[in-house]
Amino acid sequence: MTAAEEDRVMKAYIPFFLACALFACTACSDNDNNGNDDNNDNTDAPVEGVVPGTDHHILIAYFSEPLPDNGVDAATSASRLVVNGDVYGSVEYMASIIGEATGGDRVCIRTAEPYPQDYSALAEQANNECQNDVHPALATHIDNFADYDVIFVGYPIWWYQMPMAMYTFFDEYDFAGKTIIPFSSHGGSGWSGTVDDIAEMEPSATFVNGYSISRNNVSESADDIRSWLQQIGIIE
Numbered sequence: 001m002t003a004a005e006e007d008r009v010m011k012a013y014i015p016f017f018l019a020c021a022l023f024a025c026t027a028c029s030d031n032d033n034n035g036n037d038d039n040n041d042n043t044d045a046p047v048e049g050v051v052p053g054t055d056h057h058i059l060i061a062y063f064s065e066p067l068p069d070n071g072v073d074a075a076t077s078a079s080r081l082v083v084n085g086d087v088y089g090s091v092e093y094m095a096s097i098i099g100e101a102t103g104g105d106r107v108c109i110r111t112a113e114p115y116p117q118d119y120s121a122l123a124e125q126a127n128n129e130c131q132n133d134v135h136p137a138l139a140t141h142i143d144n145f146a147d148y149d150v151i152f153v154g155y156p157i158w159w160y161q162m163p164m165a166m167y168t169f170f171d172e173y174d175f176a177g178k179t180i181i182p183f184s185s186h187g188g189s190g191w192s193g194t195v196d197d198i199a200e201m202e203p204s205a206t207f208v209n210g211y212s213i214s215r216n217n218v219s220e221s222a223d224d225i226r227s228w229l230q231q232i233g234i235i236e
């Protein structure tokens with residue numbers, strides 16, 4: 001077992017009730033109110049400040065799991081946003097802003113077997129997948145992946161790491177020579193080392209400084225996301 005695998009298994013054994021207490025509560029403490037709350041300073045991976053090259057073909061690939069507001073579980077309303085009457089998951093909303101600003105193609109990474117739409121069942125299934133290192137089959141297939149040179153990769157933090165579907169995603173595509181720009185939403189635990197995890201899986205990719213934000217701030221993040229896109233030189 002590699003160090004990363006051991007780390008993943010250890011993280012997965014953090015007690016279930018603790019995570020429920022931490023993340024099922026809409027009043028979770030995030031201690032940030034102003035946009036990009038954590039950069040890539042906590043990563044060991046070499047991260048570029050700006051996107052190298054010109055004339056990019058941009059893909060925005062993201063995983064997002066907005067849960068229906070069933071009026072029972074407070075957590076469900078925390079994982080979906082309503083902006084101008086449209087309902088989004090946090091990461092889905094970030095992807096929409098990035099897509100509008102860059103003109104990149106957007107694709108939502110979906111599993112072949114949909115996740116439960118009940119928070120507790122979803123949390124339990126996600127935890128089981130972590131513990132057993134399950135890489136769930138995807139329904140999403142990107143036939144023209146080779147056409148893209150810059151890939152924004154978006155995901156929520158689940159159980160202190162990426163959802164396991166993201167591991168399947170990185171299994172399935174060759175990122176050698178491509179530029180990866182991560183973006184993420186979380187309930188308080190920031191990047192949780194996920195950029196390092198991706199860098200370990202994709203050692204031949206170039207990484208550019210990403211964007212991570214608490215779900216509590218996503219609905220008001222559009223201007224900050226556009227500022228970040230300017231900083232990394234992907235838009236003017």
Ligand SMILES: Cc1cc2nc3c(=O)[nH]c(=O)nc-3n(C[C@H](O)[C@H](O)[C@H](O)COP(=O)(O)O)c2cc1C
Binds near residue numbers: 185
């Ligand atoms: C199964 C599950 C596990 C989660 N685990 C964490 C976690 O470990 N750390 C954290 O900060 N947030 C955690 N969250 C909160 C999500 O990262 C947060 O709500 C995120 O904004 C969801 O994005 P989405 O609406 O695009 O799916 C978890 C949420 C779910 C559903």
